[in-house]
Amino acid sequence: MARRIVICSGKGGVGKTAVCANLGMSLAKMGQRTVLIDTDIGLNNLDVAMGVENKVVYDIIDVIENRCRVKQALITDTMYDNLCTLAAHGQAAHKITGANIKHIVNSLSESFDYILLDCPAGIEVGFHRAVAASDEAIIVTTPHISAIRDADKVIAILNNYMINNMSLVINRIRGDLVMNFEMLDVDNIVELLGVSPVGVIPENDDISAYASMGVRLKNGSEAMEAFDILAKNLHNGTKKIYDCTNKFRGVIGKIRRNLKRMV
Numbered sequence: 001m002a003r004r005i006v007i008c009s010g011k012g013g014v015g016k017t018a019v020c021a022n023l024g025m026s027l028a029k030m031g032q033r034t035v036l037i038d039t040d041i042g043l044n045n046l047d048v049a050m051g052v053e054n055k056v057v058y059d060i061i062d063v064i065e066n067r068c069r070v071k072q073a074l075i076t077d078t079m080y081d082n083l084c085t086l087a088a089h090g091q092a093a094h095k096i097t098g099a100n101i102k103h104i105v106n107s108l109s110e111s112f113d114y115i116l117l118d119c120p121a122g123i124e125v126g127f128h129r130a131v132a133a134s135d136e137a138i139i140v141t142t143p144h145i146s147a148i149r150d151a152d153k154v155i156a157i158l159n160n161y162m163i164n165n166m167s168l169v170i171n172r173i174r175g176d177l178v179m180n181f182e183m184l185d186v187d188n189i190v191e192l193l194g195v196s197p198v199g200v201i202p203e204n205d206d207i208s209a210y211a212s213m214g215v216r217l218k219n220g221s222e223a224m225e226a227f228d229i230l231a232k233n234l235h236n237g238t239k240k241i242y243d244c245t246n247k248f249r250g251v252i253g254k255i256r257r258n259l260k261r262m263v
């Protein structure tokens, strides 16, 4: 039976799709059979982040409207053959119900270890559809107050669902700003939200550039390391957290912080 995990946030643009795509790749690299489902119907971009948008023949709406079987709509990843994407190209979001998504998730459950649902922003119908089909939730936030407030509202709503396990991914942390006390640190955010972190991802130009073009992170890059730690925490229940401040500590770190200020 697969773990069914919705990746949600409340606020838009905080990195749900980037987390879904890169967490999926890290899980697949660990040998886990993983499927990523885009439930952001109409505003889809998971297929773009995965670099498979040109391979989409059938999407989630074709599955729901019985134009194909779910396995025909899965696009196998270019790098990992145990990783698939179910895209959401169509515009007919209004025709889709939570039961439809749940049916698809159920039908994939035996064949995969992880089902990650990339949730739309907001707390409207699309959010409820994705959450209703999930057993666990990863709430993505950035260190900014507007994102944290929305994450807090989402956590309150998730408490009304049959969600067994909620965890936090704090995305776009800048170690230099944290060290200068200009950005909330991980402990501050965890204390505000009362949900434990499963991962911390640094602000990183590679993610920004690559996620929007479907190009993969470089092996050994700090962004990839952060996603690998996230995947291991999720899978093994460990609590290791990527330290974004590490390279900004000490004398050399202070020079780096000052240099960052000048660019």
Ligand SMILES: Nc1ncnc2c1ncn2[C@@H]1O[C@H](COP(=O)(O)OP(=O)(O)OP(=O)(O)O)[C@@H](O)[C@H]1O
Binding pocket: 009, 011, 012, 013, 014, 015, 016, 017, 018, 019, 040, 045, 119, 120, 121, 171, 172, 173, 201, 202, 203, 204, 205, 207, 208, 209, 210, 211, 212
């Ligand atoms: N850690 C990061 N560092 C730098 N850029 C990032 C990071 N995470 C995400 N981004 C960039 O931020 C933008 C928004 O990310 P993404 O599309 O994943 O957010 P989202 O929450 O899925 O948005 P939406 O609510 O619209 O679905 C993208 O261009 C992405 O590449």
Ligand SMILES: [Mg+2]
Binding pocket: 016, 017, 018, 040, 045, 118, 119
């Ligand atoms: Mg998205």
